[in-house]
Amino acid sequence: MDLEQRIDHFRLLGEVMGAIGEGREWPGFDIGLNEEEYQDLDQLVRAQVHHNGWFTEGEVRRALKAWSAELKADKLKKWLSVYDLKNSPKRSVGIIMAGNIPLVGFHDLLSTLMAGHKALVKTSKDDDQLIRAFFKVLTHFDESWRDEVEWVEGPMKGHQAVIATGSNNTSRYFEHYFSEVPHIIRKNRTSVAILDGTETEEEMRGLGQDIFAYYGLGCRNVTKLYVSEDYDLDHFFKAMFDFKEVMTLNKYLNNYDYHRSIYLLNGDDLLENGFLLIKQEASLHSPVACMFYERFGNREALRRDLKAKAEQIQCIVSKEDVPFGRAQYPSLADYADGEDTMAFLSSL
Numbered sequence: 106m107d108l109e110q111r112i113d114h115f116r117l118l119g120e121v122m123g124a125i126g127e128g129r130e131w132p133g134f135d136i137g138l139n140e141e142e143y144q145d146l147d148q149l150v151r152a153q154v155h156h157n158g159w160f161t162e163g164e165v166r167r168a169l170k171a172w173s174a175e176l177k178a179d180k181l182k183k184w185l186s187v188y189d190l191k192n193s194p195k196r197s198v199g200i201i202m203a204g205n206i207p208l209v210g211f212h213d214l215l216s217t218l219m220a221g222h223k224a225l226v227k228t229s230k231d232d233d234q235l236i237r238a239f240f241k242v243l244t245h246f247d248e249s250w251r252d253e254v255e256w257v258e259g260p261m262k263g264h265q266a267v268i269a270t271g272s273n274n275t276s277r278y279f280e281h282y283f284s285e286v287p288h289i290i291r292k293n294r295t296s297v298a299i300l301d302g303t304e305t306e307e308e309m310r311g312l313g314q315d316i317f318a319y320y321g322l323g324c325r326n327v328t329k330l331y332v333s334e335d336y337d338l339d340h341f342f343k344a345m346f347d348f349k350e351v352m353t354l355n356k357y358l359n360n361y362d363y364h365r366s367i368y369l370l371n372g373d374d375l376l377e378n379g380f381l382l383i384k385q386e387a388s389l390h391s392p393v394a395c396m397f398y399e400r401f402g403n404r405e406a407l408r409r410d411l412k413a414k415a416e417q418i419q420c421i422v423s424k425e426d427v428p429f430g431r432a433q434y435p436s437l438a439d440y441a442d443g444e445d446t447m448a449f450l451s452s453l
Contacts, residue, residue: 117137122172122173146238159206188448196265198225198264206232219447223254296326297389315429326432328396331398331400333401
């Protein structure tokens with residue numbers, strides 16, 4: 106299968122993801138699936154919350170729409186055009202996926218297959234259904250895709266390179282276990298936002314998406330605010346009010362109640378609006394239903410501080426960095442941890 110065919114098949118997959126993501130009725134055979142196959146996918150999306158309580162229907166469809174927007178022929182061609190993929194020998198690439206948000210491991214699978222390698226995929230138990238189901242769609246376009254992916258249940262074996270995503274603790278195990286093959290090992294990261302009070306209402310609504318999409322579980326979710334010394338946090342609270350529906354999910358509500366109780370027992374200074382706890386804290390990683398903040402005076406000093414913490418930060422949301430509302434919509438070339446996955450794969 107040549108690169109043009111791969112691109113076309115993923116383009117078709119993007120159309121399926123878009124239709125399912127928007128909750129459309131079966132659009133006909135042009136989508137590449139019959140009605141029963143399409144309805145099975147849609148039902149899987151609806152039922153994901155019973156497999157993983159964080160994967161509500163709305164959040165799964167959000168992820169599908171985000172991927173559909175990137176799986177366009179022109180975007181795929183532009184992304185891949187800067188790499189030499191013609192002379193790269195085929196390798197078996199192990200992929201150990203996270204499961205914190207829907208389809209979080211899809212980019213690694215896409216990259217590996219576009220590079221012409223075989224993928225040995227070990228999914229997270231929290232997200233093992235969606236990734237398999239939407240890969241299976243490719244086999245409807247061409248049966249030969251079945252030979253391109255092996256689903257690994259036990260220890261990873263037969264790998265010639267590895268891409269592994271996990272916590273800071275598991276990364277130490279990965280570094281040791283995969284030390285003898287080329288590898289990319291990813292650790293815990295989070296995202297931050299910078300506010301100076303000049304943000305528009307639209308930008309603040311976008312920030313709400315950056316915070317609450319996927320209930321704050323993604324590495325691109327904002328978990329820490331840097332606000333100017335005179336910033337009025339009431340402005341922030343007012344802008345977040347429209348996102349109060351997160352409290353309808355019991356898992357989110359339980360996190361809110363638990364951390365509120367802990368902070369109150371500790372006598373911590375706390376601001377709250379009924380669904381988000383705000384605490385002044387130096388740490389970047391705030392728990393679900395919480396937001397840490399820190400005031401800054403000198404913007405250059407803040408930039409130096411963020412640069413020193415670069416290995417902990419996935420992205421920065423501000424007027425000068427990732428635009429408000431775009432944190433959860435990375436382009437194909439926005440690589441996790443800033444490490445170029447395609448360059449790694451094309452050099453094997």
